[in-house]
Amino acid sequence: MEASRKMHDQEQKAAGTWPLSNLVLYSFWQSSCSWRVRFALKLKGLPYEYRAVDLVKGEQFSPEFQRLNPLGYVPVLVDGGVVVSDSFAILMYLEDKYPQNTLLPEDPQLRALNLQAAGVVTSSIQPLHMQSLLKYIEDKFGPEERLLWAKTHIEKGLLALEKLLKGFAGQYATGNSLYLADVFLAPQIAVAVSRFKIDITQYPTLSRIHESYKTVPAFLASIPEAQADASH
Template sequence: MASGGGEASKKLKLYSYWRSSCSCRVRIALNLKGLDYEYIAINLLKGENKTPEFLKLNPLGYVPVLVDGDITVADSFAILLYLEEKYPQHPLLPQNIQKKALHYQAANIVYASIQPYQNIPIIGYIKEKLGPDEMLAWCQHHIRKGFTALEKLLENHAGKYATGDEPFLADLFLAPQIDGAVRRFNLDMNEFPLLSKINESYNEHPAFQDAMPGKQPDTPPEARVD
């Protein structure tokens, strides 16, 4: 779980922003694997991701970034694969090759076809040029498109979680995306009964709930969820 003190130099360090769904994926993985880490808040709205110090960690200026001793890994997908290889406890991928492929597909739908369209620079540009209503419609359109595909992809495989009764890789991508769809973009999840059912399991799992945007050290008071 996240920590801000103790023997911080020996811990994993996660550079994170409270509302970043990419960072949330990694926080869930760290929690599932029972890995202690130091949370280092990077305020994207204040441009802290553009400082020379942070750009040394990730030249693209994105969160999350994981520092593990002498190893620095940026990009959530790369971090998750790194954690899976180095820290095999609670695997993030099932052994079944078909289910493994499903997890790659589902994760990639979120990673490539939904989340990029709601990044701060993108929606900021649309809001400036077209207004807040068009910005919201833009985000909802891409979320609906991705969620519709996910419902079809997982309809014959889902249990409590994406492909059964244990959480794996796709769930790490789905949970923060669903949370953001509801809290940030006012999406009616009644349109997506399968994802809504899976989300109930996320809401009951401590490793997921402790990683959610509303419970981070840098979450603003008005956005905190107790």
């Protein structure tokens, strides 16, 4: 099945039947939601124009950006006349419009597993340590509570992912090919380790695939420090 998928992709590429992209990504270098879209674009081999939105300076509240996404969040993807915000929606759009190097396996169980892992990140981990939420908690209860809140919810989510993927993971989250679960997990684990100082070795499966990501060119090209708007 894996070989047939790769052969189909190669045939499309050779025949010139892959759709051409005219993509613009509005991103902030430290945004993990933007990171997962950058990673997916690199995996799919899709060129795109990078437009930085400085969340620290409040550029997400500018009238120009608000017309793209009234919520004021990155990422936003513009593809010709199509505007898509929310990273999950963007990734599903990319999967439908640009099916090369698919993010979802054909096997129904593995497909559901990838969607479930992505859902854990988007619903049970990442929203609970957004900077706006952490600032609110710090203002109300102090910096110690801010860090405790973030670590508690991140570790709860990582434990769930460890249990979910333990019997399916290979080199990557659901086998030896990179899929949607990896696109969500790679930035999330990296942020947990670097920003929140979580000991990832307490999750052996996640720790192992975290090391695997560090050798993937598409991942290295998508990391925050490699972006044009990164602060060095």
